[in-house]
Amino acid sequence: MTQDQAKELVGRRAAEQVEDGMRVGLGTGSTATMFIKALGERVKQGLKIRCVASSDASHRLGQSLGMEMLTFHELPELDLYIDGADEVGPGLALIKGGGGALLREKIVASAAQRFLVVVDSSKVVPELGRFPLPVEVIKMALPVVERKLSSLGLHPHLRRHADGAEYLTDENNYILDCACGSIPDPSRTAAAIRSVVGVVEHGLFLRMAGAVLVAGDQGVTELRA
Numbered sequence: 326m327t328q329d330q331a332k333e334l335v336g337r338r339a340a341e342q343v344e345d346g347m348r349v350g351l352g353t354g355s356t357a358t359m360f361i362k363a364l365g366e367r368v369k370q371g372l373k374i375r376c377v378a379s380s381d382a383s384h385r386l387g388q389s390l391g392m393e394m395l396t397f398h399e400l401p402e403l404d405l406y407i408d409g410a411d412e413v414g415p416g417l418a419l420i421k422g423g424g425g426a427l428l429r430e431k432i433v434a435s436a437a438q439r440f441l442v443v444v445d446s447s448k449v450v451p452e453l454g455r456f457p458l459p460v461e462v463i464k465m466a467l468p469v470v471e472r473k474l475s476s477l478g479l480h481p482h483l484r485r486h487a488d489g490a491e492y493l494t495d496e497n498n499y500i501l502d503c504a505c506g507s508i509p510d511p512s513r514t515a516a517a518i519r520s521v522v523g524v525v526e527h528g529l530f531l532r533m534a535g536a537v538l539v540a541g542d543q544g545v546t547e548l549r550a
């Protein structure tokens with residue numbers, strides 16, 4: 326099975342978990358996109374749901390598929406949030422933010438009763454940190470935060486587009502991707518990053534995921550917290 330096939334399979338499986346009347350958080354990224362498209366098919370067949378997305382891109386995708394897309398001003402609580410991840414480690418600790426939406430993703434996850442993660446098997450790791458940890462930073466604070474994250478040994482690099490322009494999040498902030506290499510104690514790393522003034526949010530999602538659906542050659546398996 327290719328990685329794209331695994332993403333489609335797990336996206337479809339996740340869409341089956343959505344029930345009529347649910348308030349659903351829509352994630353961001355290629356796996357979440359597969360989920361949203363599969364969910365869109367169910368909406369076309371008559372499923373009634375209300376949704377909040379974790380990025381402008383997913384909001385627009387939901388709208389294009391005929392879903393009722395709202396904001397937290399209209400729908401501040403959600404039943405279920407479904408999203409991808411860049412890494413899934415022990416205890417369902419996650420690295421997220423490869424797609425740059427970590428801040429809104431963490432807010433949406435925090436507003437949901439249940440957070441279901443969808444990944445292909447390449448994302449499940451024995452220890453977090455091979456994937457660079459994204460940290461969202463207030464623009465004017467960038468040089469200060471960069472120095473402090475460097476002094477913590479986190480090797481931050483400003484995220485840029487292919488043409489060299491700085492990457493900006495939906496909230497108009499920068500992202501520093503931290504080449505940590507290994508994160509043996511995610512809680513400690515999260516606390517250290519959070520202590521730096523000017524950091525808006527980091528991509529460590531700890532004790533948030535309730536379950537992870539993993540797609541691979543054996544089909545879809547479920548990891549539980």
Ligand code: 5RP
Pocket residue numbers: 352353354355356357408409410411420421422423424425426427430
């Ligand atoms: C976006 C995310 C994504 O969920 C994460 O990057 C995984 O993306 P993909 O499903 O494309 O591999 O956190 O900010």
